[in-house]
Amino acid sequence: MEDPGLLSTFVDNLVSRLFSLAEAKYKLYKGFEGDVTFMMRELPMITSAINGLLLGQDDHILRLSVEELRHIAHEMEDCIDQIMYDASWDQQPWYCKYVKSGRKRKSRSQLGEEMQQLRYRLEEALQRQQRYSISLPSQSQLAESDQHVLRDDLIGIDASLEELLEQLKEAEDQPKQLKVISIVGFCGLGKTILARELYNSEIGKQFEERAWVSGTHGDPGELLSEILRQLHKPDLVTSNVNQLSADLCNYLNNKRYLIIIDGMRSDQWSIVKSAFPRNISSRIVVTTKIQSVANTCSSNNGYIHNMRRLNEKHSKQLFLKNACPGEYSDYLQPDSAAILKKCDGQPLALTTVGHFMRKKRWPTGRDCEDVCNNVHFYDLQSGDDTLDRMHQLLTHDYASLPSHALKACFLYFAMFPSDHPVRAKRLKRKWLAEGFLQPTNLCSDPAAESFEKLMNQNIIQPVNISNNTKVKTCKTYGMMHEFITLKSLCENFITLFDGGELQPKQVRRISLHHKSITNGASLNIDLSLVRSLIVFGEAGNDILNFNKYQLLRVLDLEDCTDLQNDHLREVCNLLLLKYLSLGSNVTSLPKEIKQLKHLETLDLRRTNVKIIPPEVIQLPHLIHLFGKFKLPDKAMQDELQKFLASGKCKLQTLGGFLVDESGRFVELMGYMKKLRKVKIWCEPSATSTNLTTLQKAIQEFIHDEKDASNDPRSLSIYFDGCSEDLLKNLKSPCYLRSLKLQGRLLELPEFVTALRRLRELCLQSTKMTADLLTALTNLKHLQYLKLIADELEEIHIKEKALPRLLCLCFVLQRPTFPKVQEGALPFLKSLQLLCKDMDGLSGIQVKCFTRLSEVMLDCRVTDGTKLNWVRAAKEHPNRPIVVLKRAIPPRVDRGGDSTAAGETENEIIDCSVLSEGQVQETHTQMPHDEPDYAFNNMGHEVVSATLTGSSIANNGRVAS
Incomplete structure (x- = not known):
């Protein structure tokens, strides 16, 4: 089914390109400007007439209209881009034209004829639409809840249920007021059934007044009316929302109530919240797929539960329970790894695919292996009722964007x-x-x-x-992912080569997944119209023959294993290219790269390019330049300075350059007036002259312009082996949003404390002194602080220190954490203590952090330390989540955001469910069973560490 929404997006972009064409005053033929103006006017009118088509509705005439207009729009875009390419080609020097004479180009007369023909076809489409006046179907409301997931279908929800039941209870140490519990997550994860279990639990039945309503219809008045009706107030004589709110509030006053709102919409809570009295420990439970809705509903004395996917063990149990008849439970089971991977721990997917496989006589059916490996084709194309409910939910989630x-x-x-x-x-x-x-x-x-x-x-x-x-x-x-892949293929949005034989005639985006297109056969498709090419693994000669391309905008080859330097001269002929990333086999760039006048992003982080040609700096539209490089000694310095001084340079990200005995970049940095992110590596071989010049360039970069309230300027300096004097003479007034320093830091440079509104600071040094740490506590606007060191000298963080800090991270070799006085760090939400030798709580008083929602530990700490933190989190009023984190080795990216020595990334490892008894009995490494894990409201995958009588993982309580 053609998607009119995609067509609208495409046409919107096309109109802006037509506007650029008109603005540039191209004249291919007499009347060209008039034709362009006509297309700009008529295209949006036609798409608006068919824009209301509901996905999945098979209106034959409407479908043909969408398909016809899509073809016209695609051909129009092709023609426009070919005109733009032709104009770019005309601007090339004569010798470049000579070298590229073998590349096929349409003449101006051919392009003019195409534009005229496209206008005539557009007029015909408009006339056809008027003749057959298409009536638009009204959009039906698809169910947003997970009501298709049955209680018996769910496995592995006990920890979540126990956690939510704790929130439903009236706790002795908590204020006796209304609490809103939000259950949020992707469709099909079981939000509704979890809420139903709460409603039907013994704790749920203890409430004086109870109601369960659906919020999917979107009408606040209907929602309030239904609640009143269920509370035995049928004598309603008004539909006025304000009156209904007042009636409900009066009825519930001085009563302890439980209200479940299944499928809360984004615009409902602000209207209905006044209807619920905030006394006597009442509870409202809302389910929603939208994170901001959950955040809003639970913003005051609330609690957010982010739904967890099932782990591999529970996924397999649930799938086999639905797929395999009981009498065949001992029969040899086909390999279900492909199905489990595609279902991705989603209960609805596991149950529906399981029911579908049972129809295929799992596990004895002859085609079970085939279905396991090709389940995505059945999803949209089989017409099977069993899979239809999953397809409806996926369609609804997509359509509701x-x-x-x-x-x-x-x-x-x-x-x-x-x-x-x-x-x-x-x-x-x-x-x-x-x-x-x-x-x-x-x-x-x-x-x-x-x-x-x-x-x-x-x-x-x-x-x-x-x-x-x-x-x-x-x-x-x-x-x-299966859904959007098939949708993209059906819409000719992408062409996917993953080992299949699919070769459509017209290709606009190509993604090659670890399958070389060679095999001795020629690629029988036209590559000249391709806009995006992404390669994972080996590409093959046909795909890497860049003479076949003409209109490429995005070329991502950083994971391509057979790209070589020799290919780059052809790449430099892709005159419309805007995004280019290259892989590890590339060691140098040709000077012909200057031909890429439209290039906006050049990513060399995966390459081994150490010296870039000066022509890169002269690219007129380059915004982001990534890598770790320097300029050649003979770098046309005067010419570069003249270009930069003209104001034509648009470079915002320079991440980054080397300073050694050569100081070419240092001399140019002061001319780059639009820089917003800079990364610098100072080598031990850097001369004193170059360091002095660098200091001046940094001073100019951090100069405070006073009106830069939204200025995102950030600076990273790596100066291991260099003199720390580089930073001593930097003066105020100065401004940065983010600063990262790595090197020998005996004291905090004075300019750091002078930085206006510094939000993020990362320091890495072998040792950090008490004086340095004390100076940090005076940074009043700091929101994120990360310290990486072998050890910290002893320090006390005093009351009112770091008043706006939200996240504090330590990465230490020895557990020398500071002592924190009560009243310090009043808004701290995330405390990250990454030290594998940490013992217990290491003297940290968790209750001092009144708004704490997360504690992160190194995964290598002992089980006893983990359990100590689990207990401490349970006793904290906010009950923060406890997260384990694995250290990641530094990546091979040159100049990327790779981790430095001792630094870590948030890749949360699988970790077993712990009980106090297990650890006391074994005193060994954690068992290797599959964990229960979840995602908290910050997106981390977290340990479900179950203590006797309680589960505290995945706690997303929002402090008031």
């Missing part, structure tokens, strides 16, 4: 393998290079906003969280 542009961004995840962690920042840059999103006066960073919206919808999951709680990598859920 708040914008068409967001849907296109989400479908782009299909370009990556299902189990491949996607780097968030690189993904955002690709969205922008593709043209899915455009900056506006209201939103200067639409990619970041769109990513946050997808995270908020719980439709993608974080895989790796940086220490300052920013999502570094993410992925889609297993079955949702």
Whole structure:
């Protein structure tokens, strides 16, 4: 089924490109400007007429209209890009044109004829639509709850249920007031059935008044009316929301009540919350898939439970329970690893696929192995009623994304393998290079906003969280990835080569997953119209023949194993390229890279490029430059300075450059006026002259302009082996949002305490003195502090110190943690104590941190230490989660965000469920059973460490 939403996104981008074409005053033929203006006017009108199509509705005429317009729009984009390519080609020097004379290009007359023909086809489509006046179906409300998941279907929910029952109770040490418990997560994880278990529990039945209502209809008045009706107040004579709120509030006053709202919508809580008195330990439980809804509902004395996926052991149990008849439980079972991977711990997926496999006579059916390996084809194409309920939920989650542009961004995840962690920042840059999103006066960073919206919808999951709680990598859920992959293929949004034989005639985006397209056969597709190419593994000669491409915008080859230096000269002929990342076999860049006038991102972090040609700096649209490099000694310094001084340089990210006996970059940095993120490595061979010049450049970079309230400037300096005098003479006034220093730090440089509104600070040194640590406590605006050292000198953090700090992270070789006085760090939410030799609580008084929601430990600490922290967390009023974290070896990326020595990334390891009795009896390593784990509201995968009588993992309580 054609998706009109995708078409709308495509047309929106197309109109902006038409506008650029008109603005540039191209004249291919007489009347060209008029044709462009006509297309700009008519395209949005046609798409708006079909924009209301509900996904899954098979209206034949409407489907044909969408398909016809999509073909016209694609061909129009091709023609526009070919015109832009032609214009870029005309601007090349004559010798470049001579070298590229073998590349096929359409003449201007051919392009003009195509544009005229496209106008005529657009007029015909408009006339056809008017003749057949298409009536739009009204959008039906799809169920948002997980009501299809049956109680008997669920395995492994006991820890979650126990945790929520604790919240339902009236605790003696807690204020006797209303608590809103939010259960949030991706569809099909069992939110509704978990709420139902709470409602039907013995604790739930003790409430004086109870009601269960659905919030999916979206009408606050209906929701309040239904609650009143269930509370035996049928004599309603009004539909006025304010009156209903007053009636309900009066009825519930001085009564202890339990209200379940299943499927809370984003716009409901602010309207209905006044209807619920806040006294006598009442409880409201809401289920929702939207994180911001959960945060809003539980913002005051609330509790957030982020739903957990089932682990591998429980997933297999649930799948076999539904797939295998009891009489065949001892029969040899087919390998179900592929199914379990695609279901990704989602109970609804496991149960529905299990029921489907039972129809296939699991485990004795002849085609069971085939279905296991190809379950994605059945999802959309089988028409099977058993799979239909899962398909409906996936469709609803996709269809409910708040914008068409967001849907296109989400479908782009299909370009990556299902189990491949996607780097968030690189993904955002690709969205922008593709043209899915455009900056506006209201939103200067639409990619970041769109990513946050997808995270908020719980439709993608974080895989790796940086220490300052920013999502570094993410992925889609297993079955949702299958859904968007098939949808993308059906819409010709992507072409996927993963070992299959699919070779469509027209290809716009190619993703190659560890399967070389060679095998002696020629690739029988037209690559000239491809916009994106991503390769994982070996590509083969056909794919890497860049003479066949013309309109590429995104070229991601950092994981390509057979890319060589020789390929890059052809890459430099891709004149419309905006995003380029290269892999480890690349050791140098050709000077022809200057031809990439539209390039915005050049990522060399996976390469072995140590010297970049000066032509890179002169690229007029380059915004982000990543790697670890320097300029050649003979670097056309005067010419570069002249270019930079002209104000044409758009470079914002320089991450980063080397300073040694050569100081070419240092001399240029002061001319780069738009820099916002800089990373510098100072080598021991750096001369005093170069260090002095560098100091001046840094001083200019950190100069405080006073009006930079939203200025994201960040600086990273690695100066191991260099004199610390580099930082001593930096003066105020100065400003940075983020600062990272790695080197020999005997005292805190004075400029650090002078930095206005410094939010993030990371320091790494062999030893940190008491004077340095004391100076840190005076940073009043700091929100995130990370200290990496072998040891810290003893220090007391006094009352009122670091008043805005939210996250404090220590990475130590020896457990020399500071003493914290009560009243210090009043807003601390995350305490990260990463030291494998930590013993117990190491003198830390957890109750001093009144707003604490997370404690993170090195996974190598002893079981006794883990249990001590579990007990301490249980006794804390907020009951923070306890997270174990594994140290990650430094990556091979040159100049990337890789971890330095001793630094860690948030890859949370599998860890067994602990009980106090187990540890006391064994005094050995933790057993190797599969863990129960969850995601807290910050996205971490956390240990479900069960003590006698309680489970405290995945606690997301929000302090008031």
